[in-house]
Structures are given as C-alpha cells and as structure tokens.
Amino acid sequence: xxxxxxxxxxxxxxxxxxxxxxxxxxxxxxxxxxxxxxxxxxxxxxxxxxxxxxxxxxxxxxxxxxxxxxxxxxxxxxxxxxxxxxxxxxxxxxxxxxxxxxxxxxxxxxxxxxxxxxxxxxxxxxxxxxxxxxxxxxxxxxxxxxxxxxxxxxxxxxxxxxxxxxxxxxxxxxxxxxxxxxxxxxxxxxxxxxxxxxxxxxxxxxxxxxxxxxxxxxxxxxxxxxxxxxxxxxxxxxxxxxxxxxxxxxxxxxxxxxxxxxxxxxxxxxxxxxxxxxxxxxxxxxxxxxxxxxxxxxxxxxxxxxxxxxxxxxxxxxxxxxxxxxxxxxx
Numbered sequence: 001x002x003x004x005x006x007x008x009x010x011x012x013x014x015x016x017x018x019x020x021x022x023x024x025x026x027x028x029x030x031x032x033x034x035x036x037x038x039x040x041x042x043x044x045x046x047x048x049x050x051x052x053x054x055x056x057x058x059x060x061x062x063x064x065x066x067x068x069x070x071x072x073x074x075x076x077x078x079x080x081x082x083x084x085x086x087x088x089x090x091x092x093x094x095x096x097x098x099x100x101x102x103x104x105x106x107x108x109x110x111x112x113x114x115x116x117x118x119x120x121x122x123x124x125x126x127x128x129x130x131x132x133x134x135x136x137x138x139x140x141x142x143x144x145x146x147x148x149x150x151x152x153x154x155x156x157x158x159x160x161x162x163x164x165x166x167x168x169x170x171x172x173x174x175x176x177x178x179x180x181x182x183x184x185x186x187x188x189x190x191x192x193x194x195x196x197x198x199x200x201x202x203x204x205x206x207x208x209x210x211x212x213x214x215x216x217x218x219x220x221x222x223x224x225x226x227x228x229x230x231x232x233x234x235x236x237x238x239x240x241x242x243x244x245x246x247x248x249x250x251x252x253x254x255x256x257x258x259x260x261x262x263x264x265x266x267x268x269x270x271x272x273x274x275x276x277x278x279x280x281x282x283x284x285x286x287x288x289x290x291x292x293x294x295x296x297x298x299x300x301x302x303x304x305x306x307x308x309x310x311x312x313x314x315x316x317x318x319x320x321x322x323x324x325x326x327x328x329x330x331x
Contacts, residue, residue, distance in 0.1 A: 003067065003213060004185075004212060004213060004216050005216075006067070007063065007067045007213050007216040007217050007220070008216040008217070008219055008220045009220065010063055010066075010067075010217075010220065011059050011060070011063055011216065011217045011218075011219070011220025011221050011224070012219075012220035012221075012223050012224050013220075013224075014059050014062065014063065014220070014221075014224070015055050015059050015220060015221045015222075015223070015224020015225055016224040016227060018055050018058060018059065018224075019052070019055060019224060019225060019227065019228050019235075020228075022052055022054060022055055022235070023049055023052065023228065023234060023235050026049045026050065026051050026052070026235070027049050029096075030096070031049060031050055031051050031092075031096045032046075032047045032048060032049055032050060032096070045232075045233070048233060048234075048235065048236055049234070049235045049236070050092060050095075050096070050235065050236040050237075050238040051089070051092050051096070051235075051236075051237075051238040051240050051241075052225060052228065052229065052235035052236060052237050052238065052241060053085065053088070053225070053237035053238050053239075053240045053241015053242065053244055053245070054085075054089070054240055054241070055221055055224065055225050055241075056081075056085065056218060056221045056222070056225070056237075056241055056244045056245065056248075057082055057085045057240070057244060059217065059220070059221040059224075060078060060081075060082075060214070060217045060218060060221060061078075061082070063217050064078055064214065064217060067213050067217070068210055068213055068214070071206075071207075071210060073127065073128070073203070073207050073210065073211075073255060074207070074210040074211055074213075074214055074255075076120070076123055076251075076255070077211060077214065077248070077251045077252055077255045078214060078248075080116060080120050080156075080247055080248075080251040081244050081245075081247035081248035081251055082244065082247075083116050083247070084113070084116060084160055084243040084244055084246065084247030085240050085241070085243055085244030085247065086240075087104075087109070087112045087113065087116070087239075087243055088164075088238065088239030088240040088241065088242060088243030088244060089238075089239070089240040090103075090104060090112075091103035091104045091109065091239040091240075091243075092238040092239050092240050103239065110157070113156070113157050113160055113161070113243075114153065114157060116156070116247070117152065117153040117156035117157055118149075118153055120152060120156060120251065120254070121148065121149040121150075121151075121152035121153050121156075121254075122149065124148060124149075124152055124254055124255065125146060125148055125149055127255075128202070128203040128204070128207070129148070129255070129256075129257050130143070130145075130148075131143045131144050131145045131146065131147070131148040132257050133148070133151075133257045133258075133259055133260060134191065134256075134257050134258050134260065134261070135260070136260045136261050136264060136328075137325070137328040137329055137331075138329075139191045139194040139195055139198070141257060151259060152254045152259070155250050155253065155254055155259050155262065156247070156250040156251070156254065158250070158273065159246045159247070159249050159250030159253075159262065159266075159269065160242075160243050160246035160247055160250060161246070161273060162246065162266070162269035162270065162272055162273040163177060163242050163243070163245050163246030163249060163269060164239060164242040164243055164246060165272045165273055165276060165295045166242075166268065166269060166272045166295065166297070166314075167236075167237060167239075167241070167242040168295060168297055168298060169231075169297055169301070169307045169310055169311060170229060170230055170231040170232060170233040170307050170308075170311070171226055171229050171230035171231060171233070171307075171308075171311050172297060172307075172310065172311050172314060173237065173241075173242055173245065174222050174225060174226045174229055174237060174241075174245075175226065175230075175311050175314070175315045176268045176269070176314050176315055176318050177222060177245045177249065178219060178222045178223060178226065178315075179315050179318040179319050179322065180249065180265055180266055180268075180269075180318055180322070181215050181218060181219050181222075181249070182219065182322070183265055183318075183319075183321075183322030183323075183325065183326065184215065184249075184252065184253070184258075184261075184265060185212050185215045185216070185219075186322075186326055187258075187261065187265070187325060187326065187329055188208050188211065188212060188256060188258065189208070189212060190326070190329045190330065191208065191258075191329070192204070192205050192208035192209065192212075204256070204257075207255070207256065208256060211252050211255065211256055214248075214252070215252060218245070218248055222245070225237065225241070230308075230311075231306075231307045231308050231311075249262070249266065249269075250262070261325070264321065264325060265318070265321060265322060265325055266318075267317060267318065267321050268314045268317055268318050271295075271296055272295040272296060272297065273295075275291060275294045275295050275296035275299070276294045276295050278290060278291075278294075279291050279294035280294075297310050297314065300313075
C-alpha cells in the first residue's frame with residue numbers, strides 16, 4: 001500500500017514539475033491545436049498548445065524501473081501504451097506541421113492500432129494468462145483459448161479510439177480516465193486479495209501488484225497534467241496523450257484477463273464511441289441525425305451545458321459505476 005502511494009505521489013510531483021517545461025517547449029515549437037471550423041463553441045481554443053500528453057510517456061518511463069523490478073508482463077503493458085502514444089505523436093505532428101486538424105488518415109491510424117493490438121494479443125495468448133478471462137464481479141475465470149486473440153484486438157482498438165473520442169473538452173478524457181483507473185486498481189486489488197486468501201500461488205497475484213503500481217504512475221501523471229488542462233486549458237493532451245491512455249487502459253485490462261470489466265467500469269468510454277457509431281449509422285440509413293453533434297459530450301455542450309459541468313457529469317457517472325462495481329465484488 002505504501003509503495004502504491006509513493007508511486008502515485010512521485011509521479012504526480014514529477015508531472016507537475018515537467019508540465020511547465022513541456023508547455024514552454026511546445027509553445028516555442030508552435031505546436032498549437034487547429035480547431036475544426038464546425039465546432040462553434042471551441043473557436044476561442046484555436047491556437048492552444050497541444051501534445052501535453054507526452055508527460056504520461058516521460059513520467060511512466062522515468063519512474064517505472066524505480067518502483068518495479070523488470071518483468072515482461074508489466075513491461076509489455078507499458079510498451080504497448082507507449083507505442084500507441086508514439087502513433088498519436090505522429091498524428092499530432094502532422095496536424096501541427098500542416099496547421100490543420102487532419103493528421104494521419106483514418107486507415108493509417110487503424111492499421112497502426114491494429115498492428116500493435118495483433119502483436120499484443122499474440123503475446124497474451126502465449127503468456128501466463130493463455131486465454132483465461134475473469135468473470136465480472138468474481139474472482140473466477142474461464143478459458144477462451146485462441147479466441148483471446150480477436151477479443152484483445154477488438155478491446156485495444158475500441159479502448160484507444162474511445163478515449164481519443166472522449167478527448168473533446170477541457171479535462172474530460174483525463175478526468176474520466178483518472179476516475180476509471182482508481183476503481184480499476186481497487187477492483188484488481190480485491191480480486192488479488194481474494195485469490196491470495198484462497199491460496200493462489202500462480203503469477204496472477206504479482207502481476208496484479210505490478211500493474212497496480214503502473215496504474216498509480218499513470219494516475220499521478222494524469223493528475224499533474226489536469227492541473228494545466230482543466231477549463232480553460234493551458235495545453236491539450238493531443239492524440240499522443242489520448243492514445244497512450246487508451247492503450248494503457250486496454251492493455252492493463254487485457255494483460256490481467258479483465259477485459260469484460262472494462263466496458264462496464266468504462267461506461268463513459270462506451271457512451272462516447274456508441275454515440276458516434278449511432279450518429280453515423282442513422283445518418284447513412286435515414287439521412288438524419290439523432291444528436292446535435294457526436295460524440296455525445298458535444299451534444300450536451302450544444303444543449304447548453306458548460307464544459308466543467310459535462311466533465312463533472314461524466315466523472316460522476318464513472319465514479320458511481322465504480323462504487324457499484326466494488327459493492328458487487330465485495331458481496
């Protein structure tokens with residue numbers, strides 16, 4: 001418990017120290033966000049410094065080997081999130097260089113996301129988990145064998161894109177991810193404790209402990225970043241940040257066999273992605289829109305809700321779902 005707290009505190013302090021330098025560096029490089037013209041409410045954000053999400057990469061890389069002994073499980077989890085961050089960095093770089101909101105082409109992004117996910121899924125299949133998945137709200141598992149490969153691929157692509165879509169308002173993606181990771185860490189701790197009390201001697205318990213420490217490093221980095229990102233933001237996380245976070249959220253769930261709890265605890269990620277899918281599908285079929293704008297947080301904004309209020313609503317929903325999940329795990 002002390003190690004978890006120290007990991008979080010160290011990451012938070014380091015993130016706070018790094019952020020002013022990161023903001024100054026990207027301002028000097030004219031790395032500013034070009035806002036899409038049809039987002040009327042965001043015109044005043046045009047030119048805001050972006051790519052602040054590199055703090056997640058720098059902080060976790062600097063502190064991971066201080067708080068953790070090398071193990072290929074947690075290292076692969078971190079590596080995957082960093083590769084997604086690099087993919088996001090490429091997307092941001094193109095946007096900044098050409099002063100537009102369009103970076104990598106959609107197919108290029110999907111190929112990159114899928115490529116990382118495929119390698120990661122094969123790693124998981126041949127790892128200690130070997131297709132074992134936890135049943136939500138229990139410490140029991142079932143084995144899906146090689147079907148774990150397509151499931152991990154789907155989870156990784158869904159997680160990264162969902163967090164990326166949620167990154168549309170000041171502090172939204174960071175705040176929801178922060179609350180999600182708090183409860184994910186509590187849930188995995190409960191599962192680990194139950195397994196330990198049952199006499200479990202396999203690799204799952206030390207892996208849970210390692211991933212929890214890694215989650216604390218991400219939590220500290222996120223909180224430090226949010227000090228500069230809440231409304232009105234001094235800097236945006238950019239795709240480098242949202243894809244890195246989405247990559248970690250997906251990878252940490254998959255590496256522990258907790259894929260099925262992700263869409264429950266991450267209900268706000270699901271809402272964001274589902275609203276876009278529904279908007280596109282209904283428009284193509286019936287030539288009408290069901291939301292004023294997708295993702296859904298933009299619909300709420302166009303309906304008159306302020307950005308801080310929307311962030312509070314999404315964070316509160318995640319918090320409430322997290323509390324309910326913990327209650328079910330304790331029953």
